[in-house]
Amino acid sequence: REALIERERLWRMAPHIIWPLEFVLPQSNSPRPAWLVRLGLFLYDHLGGRKRLPATRTVALDRDTIGNGLKPGNPKAFVYSDCWVEDSRLVVLNARDAADRGTTVLTHTRLVSARRAGAGGGWIATIENDEGGRRDVHARALVNAAGPWVADVLGTVPDARRDRGVRLIKGSHIVVPRLYDGGHAFLLQNPDKRVVFAIPYQENFTLIGTTDEAWQGAPGRSTIDQGEIDYLLETVDRYFERPVVQDDIVWTYSGIRPLYDDHAADASAVTRDYVLDLDGDDDRAPMLSVFGGKITTYRKLAEHALQELARFFPAAGRAWTEDATLPGGDMPDADFGRYLATLTARYPAMPAALLRRLARAYGTRTDALLGGAKVED
Template sequence: MPADQNQPFDLLIIGGGINGAGIARDAAGRGLRVLLVEQEDLAQHTSSASTKLIHGGLRYLEYYEFRLVREALMERERLLAMAPHIIWPLRFVLPHENAVRPAWMVRLGLFLYDHLGGRRRLPGSEGVAFPDGRFGSALRPGIGRGFIYSDCWVEDSRLVVLNAMDAAERGATIRTRTRFLDARRQGALWHATVQDLGSGERQAVTARAIVNAAGPWVGQVLGQGLGIQGEATVRLVKGSHLVVPRLYEGDHAYILQNPDKRIVFAIPYERDFTLIGTTDVAWKQAPGRVAISPEETSYLCDSVNRYFSRQVRPEDAVWSYAGVRPLYDNAAKSDSAVTRDYVLNVDAPAGGAPLLSIYGGKITTYRRLAEHALEKLQPHLGMPATSWTAGAPLPGGDMPDADFDRFLLGLRQRAPFLPEDLARRLARAYGTRTDDLLCGARAMADLGEDFGGGLTRAEVDYLMRREWAVAAEDILWRRSKLGLHVPAGTEERLRDYLAEVEPRRMAAAG
C-alpha cells in the first residue's frame, strides 16, 4: 500500500481481469486514487481463456445485436492502433455449406460487418472458390466455395497486464494475490477488508466507491462480500479450446459452421500449432479452475473433421484450456445465444457510497465498458467527465504509425545479437518496452541465464519487476505461451529461481 494508505481511495476495484484492469486504467488517467485487488494473478481465469480475438462477433448479427456488433467493430479499429504489438489483423476463411446458412444470408451478414463499424484499416470481405491453393488446399473435397473477411488477433492475458501497467504508471495501486473479504457502507464511504494471500495479513481499506468486476464471482462478491442482493443475474457458460499441431500452412484462420448453427474457429497459434474453439456449456459449479471435458473435446474434433482433410483425434491435443464466462442472463434458450453485451448495475442509496457491478461483456469492448462504468460513477465521484483512452497507446504500443514491422526492423538493428525468432517474440510481447527489458545488453550473455526456449533471466526479472509475475505459471502461460515451447526442466529451473529471488525482492520492496 502507498504511504498515505489511511486516506480513502476513490475507487476499490475487485477483480484483475480485463474489465477491472481497463477501469483502473481509465480511472487513474482521470486523476482518481485507485486500488485494484485480484485474488490470484492478473487474467488468471476468464480473461486468459478467450479465443484470442478482437472481433465484432459476426454471428451476433443473427440475434439482431446490431449495437453490440457496431461498438465492437469500432473498438477493433481503436485497439489495433493502441496496441499493434499484441494485436494484429487476421483473415478468416468461411467455407460455405448451404445446409447451415444460405449464401445470401452470409453475404448480407458480411456486408453489414464491413460497414457497421466504419472499417478503415482492414480489408473487406470477398467470395472465394475452392479448391484454392492458399485457402482451400487444407479443406476436404466437395467444399466448393466460401467467403473471406477480416478481424484481429490479440494476446488476451497481455492485454490485461498492459492495462494494469498503464494504470499503475498513472498512480493506481495494483495488488495481486490479494483477496477481497468484505465491505460495508458507512455513510459516504465503503469500509472494506482485504487479505494478502502470501502473508495472510488482513488490511482495512476505505473507498468512496466500489467496482465489482469479479467476473464469474460477481454474484458471490455481491451477496457474501457486500451483503447485497442484486437484481441482475449472471449466467455462467464454460468455453473450452484445444491446441493441436499445425493443421495447415498459411497465416489465415477458419470459421467453421456446425449443423447446430454454432461456429468453431481454427486459428494459427504460436507458430507451430492450431487453436480450435470454442464451446458453450452451461456451468453450475464453482467458477474456479475448470478443464475441457471429453464431450467438448469430441465436439471440437468433429467440428474440424467436418471441414479439413487432415483429421484430428482427441489424443492429438498438446494442450487445452477452459474458462467460465460470466454472461448477463437475458433468458436466452441456448447458451450460445446468450447475449455477449454487458450490463452495468449501480447501487447508490441517497447519501451512501456507490457500488457498480459488471455483468457480461467481451474482451473487444472492454475499453468502452470502462468508459461507460466511469460515466455512471461520475455524478457520485465528481471526476473529469472527458474520456481519454481511445487515442492513448497501451505500454509498448507507441510505435510510429502503429507500424510493427518497422519497429521490429529497428529493434534488430539496435540489438543484432538477438536471434531472429527471439527478437520477434520480444517485440510482439513488449513492443517499445523491449529496450527496458534488454537494459542496454550488447550480447546474449548480458541477458543472464537462459532457462530454455530463449527465456532469459533478464526477461524473468523484468516480468517480476514490472508485470506482477510471481509464479512459473504466470510467466510460462500468461505473460507468454512459452510453456508450449520450452524443453523439459525449464519449469523446475524457473521455480527454483523464483523461490530464490522472491524473498529478496519482497525484502527490498518492504
C-alpha cells in the same frame, strides 16, 4: 456495432499484442444460405467504420491456396478480417498503465467484506493478501468487476441489491499439430448453427474452439470434458482432409465466461453484451456491478462505467482513453513490422526469434529491457 468500432481502436492502442487476422468462412456444410452470410458480412464491414482492416472478399477454394487442407466441397468461401489479441498481455498492460498513472495494484489479494460507512461516509472494504494479512480500505465508490465472482462479491455486502445475475458458460479448446499452411484462420459452421474457429497457434499448431456449455458449479478451475472433445474433433473431421484423433491433441484449456443472465434457453444464445448496475444514491455510497462483457468492448465498458459514476465524482476529467496507447504501443502508425525492423537493426546479433518474442510482449519498452545487452560469442 460498438465491438466492430472498437477492434481497430484497440489495434492502434497496442499493435504489439493485437494484429489483424483473416478468417475464411467456407460454405461447405453451411446451415445458412450464402446470400444471407454475405449480407451479414456486408453489414460487418460497413457498420463498424472499417478503415485499416481489409474488406470482405469472395474466394474459390478449389483455385485459391487459402483452401489448402480442406476437404473438397462447395468451393465458395468468404474471407473477412478481424483482430487477434494476446489476452493475458492485455490484462498485464492495463494494470501496468494504471500503475504508471498512480494506481495501487494489489495482486494475490481478495475482498473479504464491504460495508457502507453511513450517509456520506463511503465504503469500508476489508481485503486479505495470500499470507492472511488483513486491512481496511476506505473508498468513495466500489466497482464490482469480479467477472465470474460478481455474485460472490455482492454476497459480501449486507445491503446489496441482488436482482441481476450472471450465467456461467464454459468454453473449451484443443490444440493439435498444424492442420494447414498459412497465417489465416477458419470459421467453421456446424449443423447445429454453432461455429468453431481453427486458428494458427504458436507456429506449429492449430487451435480449435470454442464450445458453449452451461457451467453449474462454482466459478473456478475448469477442464474440457469428453463430449466437448468429441464435438471439436467431429468439426475438424467435417472440414479438414487430415484426420485427427484424440491422441493427436497436445494441449487443452477451458475457461468460464461470466455472461449476463438474460434467461436464454440455449447457452450459445446468451448475450455477450455487458450490463452495468448502479446501486447507490446521494444517501448511499455507490456500488457499480459489471455483468457480462467481452474483450473487444472492454475499453468502452470502462468508459461507460465511469459515466455511471460521474455524478459521485464531480471533479473527474473527461474520457481520454480513445486516443491513448497502452504501454509499449506507441509505434509510429501503429506499425509493428516497422518497429521490429528498427529493433533488429539496433541489435543485429540478437536471434531474430528472441527479438520478435520480446517485441510482441513489451513493444517499444523492449529497448529499456535490453539496454546495452550484447550476444556473447
